[in-house]
Amino acid sequence: MNFSSKLLEDAVNEFGKLPGIGQKTALRLVLYLLNKEQSEVAQFGNTLIKLKSEIKNCVVCHNISDFDTCSICTAVKREKEVICVVEDTRDVMAIENTNQYFGVYHVLGGLISPMDGIGPSDLHVETLVERVKNGDVKEIILALSANMEGDTTLFYLHKKLKDFNIPITTIARGIAFGGELEYADEVTLGRSIVTRVPYENTLIK
């Protein structure tokens, strides 16, 4: 692209580095910002700078946090004996949005993926083992994605944690709400039959 301004070009290039944003979209965003007040744009810029410089990872669960220990780990109402192991912050937010879980989390920071060169040592597995060893843990829920990497990680974590004799559970796989049987894939449908549950258990109490 032919830019009449170096400042414009720099800003477009910065936006263009973001995933899923090409040159044209970047230009549209920058021109949008140019029409905004100076103070608004400055706030945008400063928020980003502040974000990266001040944000921390919780020392207990590795979730993104403003403080050394995150708000979930410090909340008195949460059951500290139940740990839900997830891939990243997005999964924590997704589970929190359900309002169905009241334990704490452990954020792995990824999944085991030999293809991408990510092994167990790149994830927060050791600290999880420490938490289980030292804490009064009653249940470990492995809430990982139902794909190859998720299953590999599931298998590895189970091997690491099974000797503690603590119940290890995984979130249920099955037909999603609103999903129709005839369009479900065979693996999901098959698994949902094998792991069928008593009807009474599905009723909200």
Place this chain on the structure above:
Amino acid sequence: MNFSSKLLEDAVNEFGKLPGIGQKTALRLVLYLLNKEQSEVAQFGNTLIKLKSEIKNCVVCHNISDFDTCSICTAVKREKEVICVVEDTRDVMAIENTNQYFGVYHVLGGLISPMDGIGPSDLHVETLVERVKNGDVKEIILALSANMEGDTTLFYLHKKLKDFNIPITTIARGIAFGGELEYADEVTLGRSIVTRVPYENTLIK
């Protein structure tokens, strides 16, 4: 969304204000930035702040510029006697990308649109008239979008400029390259027949 961090929430909200970027995309972008180096994120933020505080509009053509007069208006190679009138900076960039135009521009800053409350006084029309009055202008090219607002503005500008007895032209409307006749709309096809050109003129010399 349930954010575990105020800093994260602020950054997601800032990105979420941009056109076409929802909460989920904003979160994805912020998490992407969080994985980058501190210096890269700071550069992003500072580029935006600098963009808005330092960028200028060219005093001659109103195009976005780093200096008081833009690089096109100051270039000795450009024909100052030909002025191409466009809606905004994006159009200047689009025409510059063709490498087919060697005159200068005049950026209106929008199109007349009574629906959006934009009248001629909101656009840089007076400065265009001044340029034509004071300068040695040989041709005015009106390169505006082929929609209602573009046609309204075209009509208005023609009325304003016709008394100077300078050739006023508009960019050709017709079937785009790669376009098939049977799929072209009637208006475009009809106009392309009415404004047909000698075959010799279409050959690149």
